[in-house]
Amino acid sequence: MSETHIPTLDNLSHETRSFAPSAEFVANAIAKPEQYEAAKANRLGYWADQARNTLTWDTDFTETLDWSEAPVAKWFVGGKVNAAYNALDRHVENGLGDRVAIHFEGEPGDTRSYTYAQLTEAVKQAANAFESLGVAKGDRVAVYLPMIPEAVITMLACARIGAIHSVVFGGFSADALRSRVDDAEAKLVVTADGTWRRGKPSSLKPAVDEALAKEGHTVQNVLVVKRNGEDVAWTPLDKWWHEVVETASNEHTAVGHDSEHPLFVLYTSGTTGKPKGIVHTTGGYLTQTAVTHRDTFDLHPESDVFWCTADIGWVTGHSYVTYAPLVNGSTQVMYEGTPDSPHQGRWWEIVQKYGVTILYTAPTAIRTFMKWGRSIPDSFDLSSLRVLGSVGEPINPEAWMWYRDVIGTNNGKNGERKEHPTPIVDTWWQTETGAHMIAPLPGITATKPGSAQVAVPGITVDVVDELGHSVADGEGGFLVIRDPWPAMLRGIWGDMDRYKDTYWSRFEGMYFAGDGAKKDEDGDIWLLGRVDDVMNVSGHRLSTTEIESSLVAHPYVAEAAVVGAKDETTGEAVVAFVILQVEPPEGEDVVATLRNHVGKDIGPIAKPRHIMVVPELPKTRSGKIMRRLLKDVAEGREVGDATTLADNTVMTQIAESMRK
Numbered sequence: 068m069s070e071t072h073i074p075t076l077d078n079l080s081h082e083t084r085s086f087a088p089s090a091e092f093v094a095n096a097i098a099k100p101e102q103y104e105a106a107k108a109n110r111l112g113y114w115a116d117q118a119r120n121t122l123t124w125d126t127d128f129t130e131t132l133d134w135s136e137a138p139v140a141k142w143f144v145g146g147k148v149n150a151a152y153n154a155l156d157r158h159v160e161n162g163l164g165d166r167v168a169i170h171f172e173g174e175p176g177d178t179r180s181y182t183y184a185q186l187t188e189a190v191k192q193a194a195n196a197f198e199s200l201g202v203a204k205g206d207r208v209a210v211y212l213p214m215i216p217e218a219v220i221t222m223l224a225c226a227r228i229g230a231i232h233s234v235v236f237g238g239f240s241a242d243a244l245r246s247r248v249d250d251a252e253a254k255l256v257v258t259a260d261g262t263w264r265r266g267k268p269s270s271l272k273p274a275v276d277e278a279l280a281k282e283g284h285t286v287q288n289v290l291v292v293k294r295n296g297e298d299v300a301w302t303p304l305d306k307w308w309h310e311v312v313e314t315a316s317n318e319h320t321a322v323g324h325d326s327e328h329p330l331f332v333l334y335t336s337g338t339t340g341k342p343k344g345i346v347h348t349t350g351g352y353l354t355q356t357a358v359t360h361r362d363t364f365d366l367h368p369e370s371d372v373f374w375c376t377a378d379i380g381w382v383t384g385h386s387y388v389t390y391a392p393l394v395n396g397s398t399q400v401m402y403e404g405t406p407d408s409p410h411q412g413r414w415w416e417i418v419q420k421y422g423v424t425i426l427y428t429a430p431t432a433i434r435t436f437m438k439w440g441r442s443i444p445d446s447f448d449l450s451s452l453r454v455l456g457s458v459g460e461p462i463n464p465e466a467w468m469w470y471r472d473v474i475g476t477n478n479g480k481n482g483e484r485k486e487h488p489t490p491i492v493d494t495w496w497q498t499e500t501g502a503h504m505i506a507p508l509p510g511i512t513a514t515k516p517g518s519a520q521v522a523v524p525g526i527t528v529d530v531v532d533e534l535g536h537s538v539a540d541g542e543g544g545f546l547v548i549r550d551p552w553p554a555m556l557r558g559i560w561g562d563m564d565r566y567k568d569t570y571w572s573r574f575e576g577m578y579f580a581g582d583g584a585k586k587d588e589d590g591d592i593w594l595l596g597r598v599d600d601v602m603n604v605s606g607h608r609l610s611t612t613e614i615e616s617s618l619v620a621h622p623y624v625a626e627a628a629v630v631g632a633k634d635e636t637t638g639e640a641v642v643a644f645v646i647l648q649v650e651p652p653e654g655e656d657v658v659a660t661l662r663n664h665v666g667k668d669i670g671p672i673a674k675p676r677h678i679m680v681v682p683e684l685p686k687t688r689s690g691k692i693m694r695r696l697l698k699d700v701a702e703g704r705e706v707g708d709a710t711t712l713a714d715n716t717v718m719t720q721i722a723e724s725m726r727k
């Protein structure tokens with residue numbers, strides 16, 4: 068970590084508005100205030116009850132939490148449970164087979180709906196097919212798919228047979244895919260020919276071919292879903308999904324897996340160059356994702372239509388697309404494409420078409436819609452909406468209010484407004500936490516624009532100072548989690564030391580989240596952004612070090628420093644400062660070359676918005692790059708205190724090179 072300083076969001080200190088839920092909402096709310104008290108009085112007992120009430124266990128557990136090998140937790144010890152059975156079969160057995168599980172909306176406008184009975188069959192077929200390809204319990208399966216039902220089917224089929232899925236976001240490059248396949252030693256890759264992006268076919272399979280072109284990997288088969296029908300090259304590893312999966316038997320009995328059996332690995336950026344494979348297990352993860360999905364969104368599974376807009380390549384797509392909505396037996400919408408295809412009202416058209424009642428999205432999307440103008444959502448009927456969620460980064464009060472006023476009060480196309488705007492729930496959590504940790508509950512909490520406010524029942528969070536002491540109300544510090552929680556990560560794939568070092572070494576006995584936070588006068592928590600070298604671009608985590616390593620690996624570059632600069636729409640934007648080591652060839656566009664290089668190395672989302680070629684980088688006497696000063700430059704501010712620089716002329720040199 069270079070320097071940890073606590074960020075401040077000045078606009079938050081003036082925010083005093085608060086909105087209580089309507090009496091009607093309170094009367095019908097699923098979550099009850101007593102849950103907080105019950106959890107406080109007996110935290111483990113609370114979670115044990117939730118686990119037993121929410122999931123169907125093949126074998127009941129004998130111990131709620133085993134923390135004897137801290138910081139590696141075991142939850143619901145001795146229990147056996149099958150995730151796919153809980154998400155599918157049991158609903159069919161309970162007479163809900165005809166309820167729609169997924170309404171799929173393809174970008175070109177094609178649609179498919181799966182009932183619980185149909186989805187169960189599809190997953191059974193996939194489970195049989197994967198087994199016939201030699202995939203067994205404990206094996207890893209890499210998933211490189213667009214937002215299509217086969218993504219959910221693949222994940223649940225893995226869970227059913229005890230194979231561990233590792234989903235790699237489709238926007239990552241061939242190189243990034245290969246390093247994840249290698250790290251997890253995946254046996255099977257599931258992909259598609261491609262998908263659709265803004266009306267055009269966009270390919271995926273060629274990246275898999277490129278990733279696996281070089282020998283030395285562990286992959287035995289590649290299953291390819293036919294999605295966009297583009298021509299694809301064929302290798303000896305490849306098999307069509309429709310030939311292998313859709314012809315497989317639809318009889319498959321799920322057996323319970325140990326509560327601590329790994330469910331998946333999901334790679335995320337950390338403070339060093341190498342992505343970390345976050346490991347989640349079964350019983351605790353399913354319990355907390357399902358419980359929070361129910362309570363945070365006030366889920367009434369018999370009548371709600373839930374839509375989480377996240378891609379399955381991120382944890383939000385894992386927890387609140389694949390697992391929780393299905394474990395809870397609810398109906399959800401899944402959309403393949405971009406919000407502006409074929410027009411900027413596509414999302415609102417989808418809400419109107421399916422009668423979406425709960426919408427869960429990211430501040431970056433809300434700010435984009437603000438930019439496009441309210442007349443677009445105003446021209447659709449959004450009256451079905453009753454809860455709105457936010458995730459991924461701090462939501463600024465302005466975006467929060469827009470979300471409430473424009474989306475949350477829309478009561479039909481004729482400009483009618485709702486008397487009681489829908490509650491907004493800002494949910495703070497991480498890939499590592501697996502499920503919501505801090506969020507208002509819509510029928511209980513009086514919400515404040517821009518604040519995630521309170522820990523969900525059964526979770527203990529705090530804000531502490533440099534020494535790990537709890538700060539007073541009105542003060543800021545570092546966000547920590549004091550007690551183990553059911554959906555917590557169980558480690559980093561293949562690197563337990565890094566797990567301990569990253570999360571448990573900063574403060575004795577506490578989980579360090581890497582976020583700055585503030586307690587307001589009421590003790591409510593406001594998130595202030597990362598305090599480490601992790602950037603948040605459109606709600607996606609990117610590591611400054613990873614992008615720096617990529618830049619330095621290019622033959623032109625001697626040194627690189629990357630910072631996240633504040634951006635109105637994406638939250639942060641990647642800005643790179645590079646020192647060249649060679650004179651590039653005449654006419655060469657160095658900036659374009661380096662941007663493309665990073666795109667190829669990591670993925671298009673990691674491409675720096677700006678690259679500035681500079682003669683020097685600001686460093687302390689011990690050689691640490693002072694990113695804080697570069698951030699000042701990138702954000703066009705007066706440069707802050709530079710007295711600890713080894714060479715204090717550096718900032719002047721940089722400023723001069725900017726002017727050229």
Ligand code: WTA
Binds near residue numbers: 382383496499
């Ligand atoms: C940030 C996404 C403020 C935070 C679920 C965290 C948030 C990181 C919020 C995790 C929120 C997520 N308010 N910040 N509501 N939600 N973050 O692992 O910095 O992709 O540490 O998980 O996103 O990102 P990740």
